[in-house]
Amino acid sequence: MLTRRTLKRPIIMSQFTQRFKTWPAKGLSVATRAMGKTPLGLVVIGFAILPLLVFDWSPSDAALRDPELEPKIKSATVPYLPLPPVDAIDFPPPKFTKTVRARKGDTLSTLLAREGVSLPEAHRAIQALSKHYNPKMLQLGQELTLYLMPQTSEPGDNRLTALILRPSTFIEISLKRLSVNQFKAEKRRIAIDRRLVRTGGTIRTNLYIAARDAGVPAPVLMELIRIYSWDVDFQRGIRPGDKFEILFETLFTEDGEFARYGEILYGNLVLGQSQNPLYRYKTKKGLIDYFNTQGQSARKALMRTPINGARLSSGFGKRRHPILGYTKMHRGLDFAAPRGTPIYAAGDGVIVRRGRNGGYGHYIRIRHNSDFETAYAHLSRYHARAKIGRRVRQGQIIGFVGTTGRSTGPHLHYEILRHNRQVNPLRVKMPSGTKLRDKELARFESFKDKTTEQYATASRPAKVAHSAGRKAN
Ligand SMILES: [Zn+2]
Structure with a gap:
């Protein structure tokens, strides 16, 4: 009648009392049925032995000394109390909820380990979670709600039954246990x-x-x-x-x-x-x-300034060249910006040139349509996706500010070309x-x-x- 699983599982007294509250109604009918089929003597012996088998009566158990529990435990020995069905004995230990925050240096797995979740179990949970949440994105102070189920009366041995976190204001990720070694993660948009x-x-x-x-x-x-x-x-x-x-x-x-x-x-x-x-x-x-x-x-269709937060350091037109020293036509705009500042594609188009181009240094040219092209010079490096023949969208990063070629400091030299001739980006009537x-x-x-x-x-x-x-x- 008692399965091995039932006997192996330690029972915690507080549940025992909780369970008691539900016993009379369900249990009595079971008892009445049992009495009808079984000789009375066997039932009585059953009652006498059962508590010894199921419960750990060791006096060291602190719960036993809880005065509130005492009368109820005594009532378990009252003769008319029925034999509970196996299912009722096989109740799970109590689950509890705990809200924790990621500490400095935490990974999801160290955090779960600290809450008593075993390594293989944490691994399975994180694997399921990663369908909707990158565990590497765990932020310091990120709040997690854990639903835990103690496996023994020891504090550091918990089974994870569920987990909830909100990686952003509007997203909630929840993880639920489906079976002994299976978790399922779900993503929910929080109502706004x-x-x-x-x-x-x-x-x-x-x-x-x-x-x-x-x-x-x-x-x-x-x-x-x-x-x-x-x-x-x-x-x-x-x-x-x-x-x-x-x-x-x-x-x-x-x-x-x-x-x-x-x-x-x-x-x-x-x-x-x-x-x-x-x-x-x-x-x-x-x-x-x-x-x-x-x-x-x-x-x-084209941005006049394909860079953020940069200062226009030199306009379009005749100027004394800072390096060559003589007056020369400046056929673009210069934007002074720190080295590494992202440079955007000024419009949708296709990259037609990418590479070293004399005084221009590292250089990119984009064809937008049959009339317009844009060019970007002195780059420190190109974006990995900015390759010849690739389509780009307006605002997509194509490269980064540098000072390659004939240049006195980090800046972007930007040109708009109409029918292959440079025009003033600030003056040109933009294609809409x-x-x-x-x-x-x-x-x-x-x-x-x-x-x-x-x-x-x-x-x-x-x-x-x-x-x-x-x-x-
Ligand atoms: Zn320039």
Whole structure:
């Protein structure tokens, strides 16, 4: 009647009492049935022997001295108590939940080992987990919820039954045990509560201060500048009296905690008399971009500045050459930037040249269409994917700033070539990006109206800390 497994498994007293609470109803009916079939004497002997077989009565067991347990244990010897069915005896030890954080130098396996999970078991768990989560990405302080099941009364011997972690605000990875040596991992997107915020203002001194005073968070302002940078020169193109409007998302998790700022849904820069509204729109094909009221994308086919955070150190035109000493035509733009700064493909296209090119040093040239090519010079090195014949997307990294060839310091020399002749990247009329037409344009029109409505009903920023602080001073 008692299986070997039952006997081998140590029993912990607290469960024993827990189990007791469920005994009477289920157990009594079993007993009544047993009484009907078995001679009474055998049943009584069974009751007398069973506790000796199943439970460890050793007095060293601390749980035994728990005064709360005492009366209940005594009641186990009451004669009418029924023989529990085998299933009821074979109950699992208690599971417990523990929230832990990754410490310095932790790997998932050292962390699990510290919680008493055996190495082979941790290995199986991590292997299953790696379907959705790279264990090497474990961050210091990453929180993990472990569901553990003690195997013995010793503290350092636990079986992992489940595990939950959130590698990012919006992703939850869970791991469940399916069988003795099988785990299954699942990935879930955490529900997001999206709240829209609208604000705007008039630029008195500069855009940064105006945006700050209007409650535009810094990352949202950076994004606004990025969106408009195709058309607006933020160094020189903004004047006092210009205005801006913006509608952006703030994202909260399902627990109501602020997660991060989302997308800008609508922006408008009023430069002098000219309105420049842009709408974030996803086409039926899935292309997301910012479009003006005519359905023309703000993005151009080529970037004027294929590098981030660089200073324009030399413009296009005649200049005294810094090395050669005589006046020479400079047929590109120079952007000073630290060595290793990524350089982007200015537009979609195909790499047609890559290699040493005299004074240009390490050099890349991209053909975008039958009219335009762009060239990038003095690179320290090329990106591994930037090979001759390869297609590249706008914004894809193709190489890194260096000072190879005839160069006085780390910078990018950038050229736009139209019909094989260099043109001034700051002056050239850029080939435009996407233009919405027909049905897509009609779809965009109704989307635009919806966004306008959202703007009208969105709330203002909750508080503007900076301006409030200044008033207090
Ligand atoms: Zn140059």
